[in-house]
Amino acid sequence: MEYSTPGQELGPSVAKAWIEGGEVKQLIAERQGVEGVFLIPKMNQAEVNATPFSELKDKQEDAPIVDALRLLEPRLSELILSIQGGKTLTKGNIGLQEYQPLFYMGEGINKLLTILLSIGSFPSGVVLIDETENGFLHSVLPDIWRVIIDTAQRLETQLFITTHSYQCMQAAHEESRKFDDPPCAFYRLGSDHEKLFAMPLSPETLDLVFESDLEIR
Numbered sequence: 514m515e516y517s518t519p520g521q522e523l524g525p526s527v528a529k530a531w532i533e534g535g536e537v538k539q540l541i542a543e544r545q546g547v548e549g550v551f552l553i554p555k556m557n558q559a560e561v562n563a564t565p566f567s568e569l570k571d572k573q574e575d576a577p578i579v580d581a582l583r584l585l586e587p588r589l590s591e592l593i594l595s596i597q598g599g600k601t602l603t604k605g606n607i608g609l610q611e612y613q614p615l616f617y618m619g620e621g622i623n624k625l626l627t628i629l630l631s632i633g634s635f636p637s638g639v640v641l642i643d644e645t646e647n648g649f650l651h652s653v654l655p656d657i658w659r660v661i662i663d664t665a666q667r668l669e670t671q672l673f674i675t676t677h678s679y680q681c682m683q684a685a686h687e688e689s690r691k692f693d694d695p696p697c698a699f700y701r702l703g704s705d706h707e708k709l710f711a712m713p714l715s716p717e718t719l720d721l722v723f724e725s726d727l728e729i730r
Contacts, residue, residue: 549639550631554647562623563601565630567594578629581660584653585622620648625657629664636668646678654684662688662696675702677730686719701729 569575575592583589588607595602595612603626604612615623624647631640649657665672676682682699689697699719700711714722714729722729 549635549641551641552627552631552643554644562603562626562630563594565634566592566603566626569630569633570594578626581629581664582622582625584656584660585625585649586618589618621650621653622648624648625660628661632661632664632668632670632672635670637670639671639673640665641673643675645674645676646681649681651680651684654681655688658685658688666696679728679730682719683723686716686723690716690720 566575566578569578570592579589579592582592582605586605586607589605590608591606592615593604593606593612595604603615603623605615605618606612607618615626628640628642646654661672664670674685676685685697686699689695695716699714701714703710703712721727
């Protein structure tokens with residue numbers, strides 16, 4: 514495939530899909546030496562997470578991940594990988610007699626793990642995330658965005674994120690506004706029935722939108 518924007522030739526892009534049993538497990542994109550991953554809502558997160566988490570665990574660098582996941586499960590003290598029935602599961606210690614599969618703790622904690630591991634797997638790369646809000650309670654969104662922004666900045670990973678959630682966008686904007694140079698840029702996607710367009714939304718515009726409770730989705 515070839516992608517370009519007016520006045521800028523971006524060069525050839527190659528998309529690679531890992532498909533198993535008719536299900537898309539992961540999408541990898543490469544362009545001019547820049548690699549990235551596309552996280553889709555129906556992705557099997559447990560299988561996608563296994564390899565990058567195993568690498569972190571082997572290097573004893575998984576503590577920041579566990580700290581971040583405590584935003585959603587405060588009892589979590591450790592993560593491990595376990596193979597059951599030929600499948601690799603991520604399990605956590607939450608103070609019970611046995612390690613519990615992470616999917617028992619909700620969709621959000623699995624999704625946050627996938628996002629953070631994906632950012633860590635593509636330093637100086639690109640991560641695309643569709644429907645970011647799925648699985649997260651509105652009350653934790655500011656903390657979720659703080660962790661995502663911090664991780665992406667530290668690893669110099671560029672994120673492209675879509676959401677239909679007013680609260681998700683508001684939380685992202687408010688966290689971004691805490692920086693002297695806000696790291697997030699916002700665009701409203703639309704269509705004139707012939708082509709798609711992206712309308713930039715400045716920080717000042719978003720301040721007014723959220724102060725006045727205006728609808729911009």
